[in-house]
Amino acid sequence: MKILVVDDDPNILELVNIHLSQAGYAVMKAGNGIEALKLLDEDLPDLAVVDVMMPGMDGYELTKRLRDEADIPVLLLTAKGELEDKEKGFLAGSDDYVVKPFEPKELLFRINAILRRYDKAVDIHIRVGPLQINRQSYEVSIGKKVLLLPLKEFELLSVLASKPNHVFERDLLIERVWGFDYEGDEQTLNVHIKRLRDKLEGLPESIKISTVRGVGYKLEVTS
Structure with missing residues (x-):
C-alpha cells in the first residue's frame, strides 16, 4: 500500500513518514503540490495525505487535481477546524480530514477507515x-x-x-x-x-x- 504525503513543513512530513512506515505503508513524500503531481507520473499511490495550507497550490486545489487525474482518496491535514473549512475540503473531493496538531494513531485510524471504504485495506x-x-x-x-x-x-x-x-x-x-x-x-x-x-x-x-x-x-x- 502506497501513501502520498504532501506537506511544506519538513518536520510534519517526516513525522507522518515515520508513523506510516512503521505501520507497514510505503510512503511517497512531496513538499508541495507540484512535486506531488510529478510523483504521479512515476507511481500511483493508494491514498494521499495532503496539507491544506501550502504556498502556491493549496491543499484544496491539489485535492481536486488528484481526484481528477488519479482518482485516489484524499485525507486533508488542516490547522483549522471551522465548519466552513471542512465543507471546502469535502467539496474539493476529500474523503476525511485531521486537524493539526494530531495524534499519529488518529491519522492511522482515519487512513485505514478510508482504505476500508475503498476496499483497499488488503489485496483480494x-x-x-x-x-x-x-x-x-x-x-x-x-x-x-x-x-x-x-x-x-x-x-x-x-x-x-x-x-x-x-x-x-x-x-x-x-x-x-x-x-x-x-x-x-x-x-x-x-x-x-x-x-x-x-x-x-x-x-x-x-x-x-x-x-x-x-x-x-x-x-x-x-x-
Whole structure:
C-alpha cells in the first residue's frame, strides 16, 4: 500500500513518514503540490495525505487535481477546524480530514477507515509461500487443503499475510480487525493469535506467527 504525503513543513512530513512506515505503508513524500503531481507520473499511490495550507497550490486545489487525474482518496491535514473549512475540503473531493496538531494513531485510524471504504485495506488475493487467501470467497487454502476460519481469525490472518515478515503493532492489528472504536482488551487479540497458531501447526514449518515482545506479531515466512 502506497501513501502520498504532501506537506511544506519538513518536520510534519517526516513525522507522518515515520508513523506510516512503521505501520507497514510505503510512503511517497512531496513538499508541495507540484512535486506531488510529478510523483504521479512515476507511481500511483493508494491514498494521499495532503496539507491544506501550502504556498502556491493549496491543499484544496491539489485535492481536486488528484481526484481528477488519479482518482485516489484524499485525507486533508488542516490547522483549522471551522465548519466552513471542512465543507471546502469535502467539496474539493476529500474523503476525511485531521486537524493539526494530531495524534499519529488518529491519522492511522482515519487512513485505514478510508482504505476500508475503498476496499483497499488488503489485496483480494494474497499468496504467502504455500498459503493462499481469497478475500472475496473468504477461503484459506494450502494446496488442496482448505482451512475453515471464523471471520475475525480470517481477517487477522489476512492482515498479517498482507506483508509477510513485517511486524504489526498490537494496536494496529486491533484497529484493522476490530475497528478503532473497539472497547475490549488486548486479551481478545491474544486468544485469536493462539487459535490461528493452533490451526497453522499442521502446515509447513515455513509459515508461522511469531511474537515480537513488546511490539506485536508477524507472519514469518522462510524458504
